[in-house]
Every structure is written in C-alpha cells, then in structure tokens.
Amino acid sequence: METNDYKKNLLTRFLHYVSFDTQSKPSAKHSPSSVGQMKLAQNLQKELTELGLQNVQVSKHAVVTAYLPANCAELSHTIGLIAHLDTSPECSGKNVRPEVIENYRGGDIALGSGEEFISPAYYPFMHQLIGKTLIVTDGNTLLGADNKAGIAEIMTALEVLQQGGLPHCNLRVAFTPDEEIGLGMQYFPLEDFPCDWAYTFDGGEVGELEYENFNAATAKIHIVGRNIHTGYAKGKMVNALALACDFHQGFSKQDVPEKTSGREGFFHLNHLAGDVEKAELHYLIRDFNAESFVRRKQFVQDWTAKFNAEKGLKQPIECVVQDSYKNMYEAVKKVPQAISIAEKAMEICGVKVIHKAIRGGTDGAFLSANGLACPNIFTGGYNFHSKHELISLEGMEKAVEVIVEMVKLKK
Ligand SMILES: [Zn+2]
Structure with missing residues (x-):
C-alpha cells in the first residue's frame, strides 16, 4: 500500500x-x-x-x-x-x-x-x-x-x-x-x-x-404502601420504602457490577425512589449466557411472587421485566x-x-x-x-x- x-x-x-x-x-x-x-x-x-x-x-x-x-x-x-x-x-x-x-x-x-x-x-x-x-x-x-x-x-x-x-x-x-x-x-x-x-x-x-x-433486560418493581399518621399507624401503615428495602434483600450480594468481571452476569439496582405511599426499584439484568439470562429474569418474577405471598400484601408488588438487547x-x-x-x-x-x-x-x-x-x-x-x-x-x-x-x- x-x-x-x-x-x-x-x-x-x-x-x-x-x-x-x-x-x-x-x-x-x-x-x-x-x-x-x-x-x-x-x-x-x-x-x-x-x-x-x-x-x-x-x-x-x-x-x-x-x-x-x-x-x-x-x-x-x-x-x-x-x-x-x-x-x-x-x-x-x-x-x-x-x-x-x-x-x-x-x-x-x-x-x-x-x-x-x-x-x-x-x-x-x-x-x-x-x-x-x-x-x-x-x-x-x-x-x-x-x-x-x-x-x-x-x-x-x-x-x-x-x-x-x-x-x-x-x-x-x-x-x-x-x-x-x-x-x-x-x-x-x-x-x-x-x-x-x-x-x-x-x-x-x-x-x-x-x-x-450481554443479553440485557430491565426489571421495574412498583410498590404501593398505605400512609397513616405515625401516631396511629400500628397495624395499619404499610411503608412502601421499608418494603423496597426488604425486597432488595432477596438479591445476591455477589452478582453485582462492582463484584463481577469477564463473562459474569449481574443484577444492578440502578434506581430506588419513593415515599411511604409508593416506591420504585429499577434493576438492570445482564448475562452472556442465554439460559442463565432467562433464569435471572425468572428469578425476579419468582421472588416478587414469593415476597407478595410472604408479606400477605393486599396490594401486591408489581414487576415488569423488559428485554433491552441480546x-x-x-x-x-x-x-x-x-x-x-x-x-x-x-x-x-x-x-x-x-x-x-x-x-x-x-x-x-x-x-x-x-x-x-x-x-x-x-x-x-x-x-x-x-x-x-x-x-x-x-x-x-x-x-x-x-x-x-x-x-x-x-x-
Ligand atoms: Zn463508541
């Protein structure tokens, strides 16, 4: 040349x-x-x-x-x-x-x-x-x-x-x-x-x-609470923020971006906002392997169902999982x-x-x-x-x- x-x-x-x-x-x-x-x-x-x-x-x-x-x-x-x-x-x-x-x-x-x-x-x-x-x-x-x-x-x-x-x-x-x-x-x-x-x-x-x-998806979790004056809240208040904190405890502490590299996948909590009445959690789901990607998405759905059952929530938590790219x-x-x-x-x-x-x-x-x-x-x-x-x-x-x-x- x-x-x-x-x-x-x-x-x-x-x-x-x-x-x-x-x-x-x-x-x-x-x-x-x-x-x-x-x-x-x-x-x-x-x-x-x-x-x-x-x-x-x-x-x-x-x-x-x-x-x-x-x-x-x-x-x-x-x-x-x-x-x-x-x-x-x-x-x-x-x-x-x-x-x-x-x-x-x-x-x-x-x-x-x-x-x-x-x-x-x-x-x-x-x-x-x-x-x-x-x-x-x-x-x-x-x-x-x-x-x-x-x-x-x-x-x-x-x-x-x-x-x-x-x-x-x-x-x-x-x-x-x-x-x-x-x-x-x-x-x-x-x-x-x-x-x-x-x-x-x-x-x-x-x-x-x-x-x-990565195979990539997002999961959006929507939590509805019930606000009552704190002086009279016993047995009545449902604190959406407290539920959000509990919900997040169900996720692995290891499968996160700050602790993974190479071909390892993760869940990443990238947004958490709310008040007593309502709360939102957003997760990124990432995995190179198609099967374990599906398992990760399923995990979020299953954990939501289990959480709802365990807490006996009148207003169940909603979870929307959406694919981003493959x-x-x-x-x-x-x-x-x-x-x-x-x-x-x-x-x-x-x-x-x-x-x-x-x-x-x-x-x-x-x-x-x-x-x-x-x-x-x-x-x-x-x-x-x-x-x-x-x-x-x-x-x-x-x-x-x-x-x-x-x-x-x-x-
Ligand atoms: Zn570029």
Whole structure:
C-alpha cells in the first residue's frame, strides 16, 4: 500500500472530524439529538461523493449511507462498515483541541496547561505506546476518538481502495447518530442496507475483535404502601420504602457490577425512589449466557411472587421485566466468515487478535438482533468518554490496513 499520503490524510481527517461538536443529549426523544451530528453527517456525505461512492444519502435523522460496488467478479459478497457520529454525554465534546505528540518517550503527559495529566502509573497500557504518535486532549474535553477514529479509518480505507484501484467486495457504509444514548438505531434503514455481514469500528486497543455482548433486560418493581399518621399507624401503615428495602434483600450480594468481571452476569439496582405511599426499584439484568439470562429474569418474577405471598400484601408488588438487547453471538455464529475474515485480515497485517466479550451493548448488537451479524473491531483508542481519551496514529493506521485487507478476501 502507498503509505505516506494516506497516513497524512488519516490524521488530517481525524482532526477535522473531532472539531465538530457532536455530543449526544441523554434527555433527547428524537435523533439526531444535537445539530453538530447533522453537520458532520453532511460533511461526510460530501466527502463520500467525492470519493466516488454511489447512492450517498443523509436521512433526516442524520444517518449517512453509501454504496461502493465490487470491482472484482470473485468478490460478490457485501460487507457493511459502520461507525457512529456522536460523542458521549459524559464529557464535553465542544472546542476539542487535540495535541499531537510525536515519538512518545514514555512517562506522564501533561494535557494542555498541565493541570490534567495522564500517567502510565494509572494507565499501564501507555508503556506499549512508546515511540508512537499519540493524539491527546488539552484536558478540557474528551477527544472524540470514540467514534470519529472509526469514521476516519473507514473514510481513509475507502480512499486507499479507490485511489489504488485495489480489489474489493461490495461495500456499504453507514455513519449513525446517537449511539451513546441508545437512540440512533431506531431510524437505521436496515432494508436499504443489505449486507452479508457488517462491522462497527468502535473498539479500543489494536487487535480487539468483539462478537459477544450481554443479553440485557430491565426489571421495574412498583410498590404501593398505605400512609397513616405515625401516631396511629400500628397495624395499619404499610411503608412502601421499608418494603423496597426488604425486597432488595432477596438479591445476591455477589452478582453485582462492582463484584463481577469477564463473562459474569449481574443484577444492578440502578434506581430506588419513593415515599411511604409508593416506591420504585429499577434493576438492570445482564448475562452472556442465554439460559442463565432467562433464569435471572425468572428469578425476579419468582421472588416478587414469593415476597407478595410472604408479606400477605393486599396490594401486591408489581414487576415488569423488559428485554433491552441480546448477545450478538446468536446472530454472528450463523455467519462464521464475519469472524474468520476479520481474523485473517488482522493476521495479514501483523495484528494479534484480542477476543473480548463486551460488558454492555453496541449498535452492532441491535443490528445482529435484527438479522445483520455485526461484530466490533478496534479503532486504536483508549479511555473513551473521558478527558484522558487518547489514540495512537499507528493504531488508526492498522485499522485502515485491516479494512483494506479484509474487503479483498474471498468469502
Ligand atoms: Zn463508541
């Protein structure tokens, strides 16, 4: 591959994309939740058109889609390449002023004026980045590598393919809004995006290939009490708050996010509110394994029934369990090439594959649940959603190389 030109363009593109404030708004009901996302979408539409892609569209919800037909008869399958436009609501993405550090020599990096810093003492992965070109923040905002690195990598790979006339299968590209607030996928034009499989480029360190994530559900518990003046309450008052505390005692003290990792599932009490008259408890239910996920959901229902019977409540506690998303592996295992081709491409590029199970959901999980197998691939970034976010240019280059290799492999 011709190297130097595309590397310069990759960095220039990335720095341009992070200049758009595309922070998503958690309270939003509609997508895109911020105008910056539409501006970036329109900018990408122009660039994709200039790169010679076909059917380049931006929907009113800021979903960018484009198509590049195969240029080689043996490569008749279709791969989707996906990244998201928005940045996390957890940290400002306005006036991002990235700093480029060439040939990182190890040790602490002062951010901006130096009040904030990043240190290998806290982030041991920084040791692996010695000698690389790092892009960091000025300590006031996030960087936006999540997920503008993914966008820059896909755009640059398209440029390399087009300019070099390199062989590739059919490619569909999508840049989507509001991933961070879980809204973007509701307007994804799945019927107009037929692919054999797709990838999101939204992972972290070089080599990450993720195709398993949690099965997820929520449980909402509604408790009704009865309030009586405390002086005359004996035998009459039903304190909803006290019932809520008792109810929670039925849950495992070990199966909680703060005590689990890897492939372990959990129950997470993430909301408790109320007064004597009424109380609400909300739980997140998470498990990688489909059967134990079902058992966890059943546990909440069974415990509610048992609690109601034990307390002899006139007004029984109500429990509503709702599925949120599914482990994408259920869909991905039906399309094993989605994994084998990515692994092969990484191998060709000298990248050691790191298999990780995502302790959360992704847009790929949504797509997979709707029939489009969609594993997640690394971007090369670290410390997402934070002022300490950083990425190496070499990591981004690897992602570009992996895309270019991947799309020329036979199915
Ligand atoms: Zn992301």
